Structure formats: structure tokens, C-alpha cells
Amino acid sequence: MxxxxxxxxxxxxxxxxxxxxxxxxxxxxxxxxxxxxxxxxxxxxxxxxxxxxxxxxxxxxxxxxxxxxxxxxxxxxxxxxxxxxxxxxxxxxxxxxxxxxxxxxxxxxxxxxxxxxxxxxxxxxxxxxxxxxxxxxxxxxxxxxxxxxxxxxxPRDAQSIARAHFKLDRELIDEISRTGRAAIFVWDEWRNENAWRNLRIYIDGDRSVAADLVLDLDLAADGGLPEIMEKVFPWSRHCYAEETSISAEVKVHVLSVELRNEATAYLQLERFFEAGEPSASLLLRRGEGSS
Structure with missing residues (x-):
């Protein structure tokens, strides 16, 4: 039963x-x-x-x-x-x-x-x-x-937008932080359409295995890929690892992506609060030390 x-x-x-x-x-x-x-x-x-x-x-x-x-x-x-x-x-x-x-x-x-x-x-x-x-x-x-x-x-203001993206990508930020290595982001650029599509993310940077995350994106920006990365992943900084063309229409962009200092600070603060609020005695000692 x-x-x-x-x-x-x-x-x-x-x-x-x-x-x-x-x-x-x-x-x-x-x-x-x-x-x-x-x-x-x-x-x-x-x-x-x-x-x-x-x-x-x-x-x-x-x-x-x-x-x-x-x-x-x-x-x-x-x-x-x-x-x-x-x-x-x-x-x-x-x-x-x-x-x-x-x-x-x-x-x-x-x-x-x-x-x-x-x-x-x-x-x-x-x-x-x-x-x-x-x-x-x-x-x-x-x-x-x-x-x-x-x-x-x-939200329209830059601070609220950035805060929302940090929260949205908390798990991804956390996983990149734990590896201690740069992640690899791979984008397809469709030249004739000024479109950036099909983002593949390799969290530990190993492209010999399947991507950890695939986002079916279809974006455009006058400022190209740097502008897209800044708006979609404001917690990251990147540099080019590789650039290859697979056809006359499509170019593949491979980025090495690390966390900004702000992202590391965000993680530390989130983990601090998740571990529990500091005890009253600890706060009292800090207050005494600053007086």
C-alpha cells in the first residue's frame, strides 16, 4: 500500500x-x-x-x-x-x-x-x-x-537595473566564483542581420565538453557585443579569447569572462546574510570599537 x-x-x-x-x-x-x-x-x-x-x-x-x-x-x-x-x-x-x-x-x-x-x-x-x-x-x-x-x-534607473541583474544571475555568478577561473562565453554574430545569438556559457572555461548553459538570445546593439555584455551581464568584465568565422554570414566570438569586483562584493554580502544575522554582542563590540 x-x-x-x-x-x-x-x-x-x-x-x-x-x-x-x-x-x-x-x-x-x-x-x-x-x-x-x-x-x-x-x-x-x-x-x-x-x-x-x-x-x-x-x-x-x-x-x-x-x-x-x-x-x-x-x-x-x-x-x-x-x-x-x-x-x-x-x-x-x-x-x-x-x-x-x-x-x-x-x-x-x-x-x-x-x-x-x-x-x-x-x-x-x-x-x-x-x-x-x-x-x-x-x-x-x-x-x-x-x-x-x-x-x-x-525599473529604469541604472542602479535598480544593475541590482536586478545581479539577483537574476546570482547562481551563475556564484558558480563562476567557485571555479576560481574565467568562464568562456561563445556568441554567434549574424553579420547580415546585425544580430547576436545563441550564447553558450562554459563556467569552468572547458570547451571540450557540452556548454553548462545555453541561452537562446537574439539581440542587436549599435555598440556591438561590448554594449550587449554591459547591459545583459553588468556584473562581468571580458576580453577576447578567440574570434573565428564559420561562414560568410556567421562569425563566432569567444570571450573570457571574469567577475567584476562589485560582483565579488555582492556575493560576499549575500553569503553573509544567508549565514544568519550577526549577533547583538558582535554588533555591540563593533560599535564600541568605532566610538
């Missing part, structure tokens, strides 16, 4: 994971094809953050980000008022409201091609016994008419 129950749980979890992946892929297609923005699924969900979107301006990266929580399946379309209601754990709502970039919830039913959105704001949330309920109107379809509602709240 116990084994049968365990197998049922595994099948249920696998089905839910597959359903979630289908939903994330469908939402990503809308942002990539209809909005023409960058869509980056999060392999490790950060308290419900399933994907991060970067707003592009005529295919040029702006560095401005929004975060998405995606719920997939008919069961999430629970009728409430003139739309639907989504119940969310209190800890998630509190985290999202304080998040460094705006967070949106999207309910997705790919079979019916129905996708609706709502921005997470405290004023839109109603407390329930188990958490919070947020209303998602039928009048909020996820299509290009919604672009202004996603663009306006996204």
Missing part, C-alpha cells in the same frame, strides 16, 4: 512538472514572438519565480526586467467576480511585493489558448485563511496590447 501511494505521488509530481513546463514554454512563446522581448525560464524556481523577461527596444537590450509566476491548467481558472481568483501562500506574496523587480502572475491554459495576467500588488490581494487571494480579470489577456502595463513598472 505504501509503495503504491509513493508511486502515485511520483506520477502526480511528474505530471504537474510536465504541465508546468508546457505552460512556461507557451508563455515564453508569447513574450518572444508577440512582445519580441527576451524570456528566461528559471531552472531553480526562486519562491515561485518561474521566468524573468527583459524588455527590448528594437531588439536592443534595455536591462529592464520583470518577473513571472506562471500557473498552468484549467484548475487555476477559478471563477471569482468578473474574472478568476488565484490563492497564493502568504510568504510568496510578501516576498514578491518586496522583490527587486515587478512580479506578475499568469494563469495559462495552453489547450484553450487562454492566458491572463495580473501584477502583484498588496492592494489587489485579499487575505484568506490559507494565504492571499488575487483577482485576475478576464480583461487582462496576455497579448501585445498589454505591453504598456508590463513596461511602465519596470
Amino acid at each position: 505504501g509503495n503504491r501511494s509513493k508511486k502515485s505521488q511520483i506520477r502526480g509530481r511528474t505530471f504537474n512538472e510536465r504541465t508546468n513546463r508546457i505552460g512556461v514554454h507557451a508563455v515564453g512563446t508569447i513574450f518572444l514572438a508577440d512582445f519580441q522581448w527576451l524570456f528566461r525560464p528559471q531552472e531553480v524556481s526562486d519562491l515561485g519565480i518561474d521566468a524573468v523577461v527583459e524588455i527590448l527596444d528594437n531588439d536592443e537590450p534595455t536591462g529592464r526586467l520583470i518577473a513571472l509566476q506562471i500557473k498552468t491548467g484549467p484548475s487555476y481558472f477559478r471563477k471569482w467576480g468578473d474574472g478568476y481568483a488565484l490563492t497564493i501562500e502568504k510568504r510568496h506574496i510578501e516576498y514578491w511585493i518586496k522583490y527587486s523587480i515587478p512580479v506578475y502572475v499568469i494563469i495559462a491554459d495552453p489547450e484553450r489558448k487562454l492566458f491572463l495576467w495580473q501584477k502583484v500588488e498588496r492592494r489587489l490581494c485579499t487575505p484568506t485563511r490559507g494565504g492571499w487571494r488575487i483577482g485576475i480579470p478576464r480583461s487582462n489577456p496576455l497579448n501585445p496590447t498589454a505591453k504598456p502595463f508590463f513596461e511602465r513598472p519596470a
Whole structure:
């Protein structure tokens, strides 16, 4: 009986994971094809953050980000008022409201091609016994008419944008730091289209094995690759390791990428807080020493 129950749980979890992946892929297609923005699924969900979107301006990266929580399946379309209601754990709502970039919830039913959105704001949330309920109107379809509602709240100042990118790439920054070596970033430049695509990242610099991370990017910038690296990976500094042409149309750019001092300081601070707040006695001793 116990084994049968365990197998049922595994099948249920696998089905839910597959359903979630289908939903994330469908939402990503809308942002990539209809909005023409960058869509980056999060392999490790950060308290419900399933994907991060970067707003592009005529295919040029702006560095401005929004975060998405995606719920997939008919069961999430629970009728409430003139739309639907989504119940969310209190800890998630509190985290999202304080998040460094705006967070949106999207309910997705790919079979019916129905996708609706709502921005997470405290004023839109109603407390329930188990958490919070947020209303998602039928009048909020996820299509290009919604672009202004996603663009306006996204941070515009350079400090907020850089902070958001540091948080987004925390895991990548951490892994590069742990190797103690420069990572290798490989870009394809499509000369005739002024486009930079298909980024492959080798975290420990070893290109004899498969890339650790592949990002399906399609970017343009008047300043070329240096401008793209500055906007998409502001925590990095790079130099050319190699440049080769594989055809008349495509040139491959191989970069040696290291962490800026700011990225190292960011990691140290994050690890410090993750280890627990300093004790009151330690803070007191520091205060005595500075007086």
C-alpha cells in the first residue's frame, strides 16, 4: 500500500512538472514572438519565480526586467467576480511585493489558448485563511496590447537595473566564483542581420565538453557585443579569447569572462546574510570599537 501511494505521488509530481513546463514554454512563446522581448525560464524556481523577461527596444537590450509566476491548467481558472481568483501562500506574496523587480502572475491554459495576467500588488490581494487571494480579470489577456502595463513598472534607473541583474544571475555568478577561473562565453554574430545569438556559457572555461548553459538570445546593439555584455551581464568584465568565422554570414566570438569586483562584493554580502544575522554582542563590540 505504501509503495503504491509513493508511486502515485511520483506520477502526480511528474505530471504537474510536465504541465508546468508546457505552460512556461507557451508563455515564453508569447513574450518572444508577440512582445519580441527576451524570456528566461528559471531552472531553480526562486519562491515561485518561474521566468524573468527583459524588455527590448528594437531588439536592443534595455536591462529592464520583470518577473513571472506562471500557473498552468484549467484548475487555476477559478471563477471569482468578473474574472478568476488565484490563492497564493502568504510568504510568496510578501516576498514578491518586496522583490527587486515587478512580479506578475499568469494563469495559462495552453489547450484553450487562454492566458491572463495580473501584477502583484498588496492592494489587489485579499487575505484568506490559507494565504492571499488575487483577482485576475478576464480583461487582462496576455497579448501585445498589454505591453504598456508590463513596461511602465519596470525599473529604469541604472542602479535598480544593475541590482536586478545581479539577483537574476546570482547562481551563475556564484558558480563562476567557485571555479576560481574565467568562464568562456561563445556568441554567434549574424553579420547580415546585425544580430547576436545563441550564447553558450562554459563556467569552468572547458570547451571540450557540452556548454553548462545555453541561452537562446537574439539581440542587436549599435555598440556591438561590448554594449550587449554591459547591459545583459553588468556584473562581468571580458576580453577576447578567440574570434573565428564559420561562414560568410556567421562569425563566432569567444570571450573570457571574469567577475567584476562589485560582483565579488555582492556575493560576499549575500553569503553573509544567508549565514544568519550577526549577533547583538558582535554588533555591540563593533560599535564600541568605532566610538
